Amino acid sequence: MHTRDRTFRAPRALMLAAMSAIALTLVSGCSTTSPVDAISIDKTQGTTENISSLTEVIQRNPNDPEGYNVRGAAYGRSGQFRNAMDDFNRALQLNPRFYQAYANRALINRSMGNVAEAANDYNRALQINPRYDVAYIGRGNLYRQAGRLDEAMNDYNRAINLQTTDPRAYHNRGLIKQVRGQHPQAIEDFSASISLAPNSPEPYNGRGISYVALNDDDNAFADFNRAVELDQGVAESWANQALIYERRGDLKRASKSYARAAQLDPKYRPALDGLARVRGG
Numbered sequence: 137m138h139t140r141d142r143t144f145r146a147p148r149a150l151m152l153a154a155m156s157a158i159a160l161t162l163v164s165g166c167s168t169t170s171p172v173d174a175i176s177i178d179k180t181q182g183t184t185e186n187i188s189s190l191t192e193v194i195q196r197n198p199n200d201p202e203g204y205n206v207r208g209a210a211y212g213r214s215g216q217f218r219n220a221m222d223d224f225n226r227a228l229q230l231n232p233r234f235y236q237a238y239a240n241r242a243l244i245n246r247s248m249g250n251v252a253e254a255a256n257d258y259n260r261a262l263q264i265n266p267r268y269d270v271a272y273i274g275r276g277n278l279y280r281q282a283g284r285l286d287e288a289m290n291d292y293n294r295a296i297n298l299q300t301t302d303p304r305a306y307h308n309r310g311l312i313k314q315v316r317g318q319h320p321q322a323i324e325d326f327s328a329s330i331s332l333a334p335n336s337p338e339p340y341n342g343r344g345i346s347y348v349a350l351n352d353d354d355n356a357f358a359d360f361n362r363a364v365e366l367d368q369g370v371a372e373s374w375a376n377q378a379l380i381y382e383r384r385g386d387l388k389r390a391s392k393s394y395a396r397a398a399q400l401d402p403k404y405r406p407a408l409d410g411l412a413r414v415r416g417g
Contacts, residue, residue, distance in 0.1 A: 186210055201230035205237045212244055220244050235261040239271045246278065254278060269300035277308060285312050303332035307339050310346075319346040337363035337370050344376055353380055371401035378410050387414045 190207040197203055208223030224241035227234055242257035258275035261268055276291030292309040295302065310325030326343035333339065344359035357380040363373035378393030391414045397407035 187214075199230060201227040201234050201237065204230070205234065205240060208237070208244075209240060212240065212247075217244050217248050221248075233264050235264040235268055235271070238264070239268065239274055242271075242274055246274075251278060251282075267298055269295040269298045269302060269305070272298070273300070273302055273305050273308070277304075280308060280312065285315070288312060301332055303329040303336065303339065306332070307342060310339070310342055314342065314346055314349075317349075319349045322346045335366055337366045337373055340366070341370075341372055341376055348379065353383055356380055369400060371397040371404045371407060373397075374400065375404065375407045375410060378407070378414075382410065382414055390414045 187207060187210055190203065190210055194200075194203040194207060204223040204227035208220045208227065211217070211220035211223060221241065221244050224237050224244065227237040228241070231237070238257045238261035242254040242261070245251075245254035245257060255275065255278055258271045258278070261271040262275070265271075272291040272295040276288040276295070279285070279288035279291060289309060289312050292305045292312075295305040296309070306325045307329040310322040310329065313319075313322035313325060323343050323346045326339045326346065329336075329339035330343070340359040340363040344356040344363070347353070347356035347359065357377070360373060360376040360380060363370065364377055367373070374393045374397035378390045378397065381387070381390035381393060391411065394407050394410040394414060397404055398411060401407065
């Protein structure tokens with residue numbers, strides 16, 4: 137179930153807005169995504185047919201906790217959080233040391249706004265298996281969401297020291313370094329995340345923002361363009377691309393990209409502010 141944690145828009149949106157103002161100065165003379173979606177919803181993972189087949193497996197093996205864990209993951213991906221919670225609870229009743237189920241239940245708790253319960257679940261998973269990288273990353277995301285950056289950094293470092301292959305550890309550590317102004321180090325982390333998840337737009341956006349901070353517009357533009365190519369439905373990617381057009385004085389293309397970002401997310405502040413600037417508003 138451990139889908140890529142979408143936890144970076146709000147902080148990076150603020151950073152992009154700040155850099156937009158910097159860009160204006162330069163021309164005239166980013167936890168990135170918000171800590172909202174703990175689970176990437178994918179309705180195809182929770183189709184009636186898919187869940188029915190998993191239910192049949194459970195009916196044949198009603199005392200196997202793994203069956204409930206797998207079906208709970210399918211419910212979680214489809215947004216059926218209550219059903220997912222029931223399945224993870226049942227899995228843990230059958231096997232109280234099922235640390236993966238604790239981490240999965242933590243994601244559900246976080247998605248439901250139960251932050252304290254999510255932290256307890258991650259802590260329990262790590263008590264059972266202190267080398268479980270997924271739980272360190274998940275708990276680190278909770279810390280980062282709460283602004284406890286030192287503790288979040290410690291958890292991401294632990295996961296990385298365990299040689300995790302989860303790109304979120306590098307990506308989210310890069311976001312913290314970015315907020316702290318450590319852009320060369322952030323770029324290294326975003327690059328590591330890209331090597332593990334080359335088809336994800338988020339680390340390209342993250343790395344591009346740090347390139348912008350270092351006034352390396354060429355590399356930033358390449359990263360933002362790549363992010364757009366990978367997923368044309370991400371407002372942040374279009375707004376980032378527009379920022380480079382704006383810095384280059386190409387206001388027509390900047391306006392078009394900002395407009396596309398605003399169309400995708402009518403409340404995305406960097407896009408709205410960018411449109412106002414390039415259109416003289």
